[in-house]
Amino acid sequence: MKKVLCILCFGAVFTACKNNNSTDSIGAAKQATIDSINTINTVKQQTLDSVNTAKAKEAERRASQASRSTASSPSAASGSSTTTTTEPKKKGWSNTAKGAVIGAGTGAVAGGIIGKDAKGAVIGGLIGAGTGAATGAIIDSKKKKKD
Template sequence: MKRIVLVCIAGAMLAACTNNNAREEALVKQKVVAAIKDSLKLDSFKKAEAKIKEKEQEAQRLAKIKEERRMLLLSERNEAAPARSYSTETAAPAKKKGWSQAAKGAVIGAGAGALGGVLLDKKDGRGAIIGGVVGAGTGYLIGRDQDRKSGRVQPKN
């Protein structure tokens, strides 16, 4: 019986002397891993916030550019439109710009087409009329393209 009691006491002592140090280390490691994961999450949130701020700044910048363009177009329209003046002074007449390239092209094309039509079809001016109409249309289209390139006419949107 003494042996059984001694074996039980020895077993209890061995069971009581477990390694608490290993458990504490495991808990510390778990806490460190959790802290690292939290810091990574926090860092990713900061990066996401920074991206959102960048997008907002880009949107503000684009809105500012759009507003500047709109104001520029409005100022150009205001400069082009005659201003109403209520003063008694006489305003200087606006300087004429002359013929547009489209008008010049239509006239030149009509003349050249009519001449070509007369030379090709010698029946009662029928060729002259057809050639003049075709030449005027072609000259107008070419001149209109030149006006768009020079800025005299606004291009189609």
């Protein structure tokens, strides 16, 4: 009876020590998650940079329009009128930026669910960001033509 128990214990120890693959797969999953988060943050930063660039260009355009309109107005030449300037209304995010951020979030969630891993989430996030940005750009161009 002692020999049987010793053999069972010896077998259990070797079986337990043999299963080291689970820790490697956990480490790989953690690294994949970190990589996907870094990718999403990169896309988010690029989107914010493009929004800031667009805002700067819009501010330059408004400033040049304002300088042209005050220089060419007849009342400015007479010197008898006072000009009042109002702050331009802040527009907020463009539809392109909104679409990219919403698409990236939705795509990442859908990709994570469908792919059942971080790789699917990254791919879904990138595809969603591209699709959302394209859709937002179409909406922006239609609004620009309307105005």
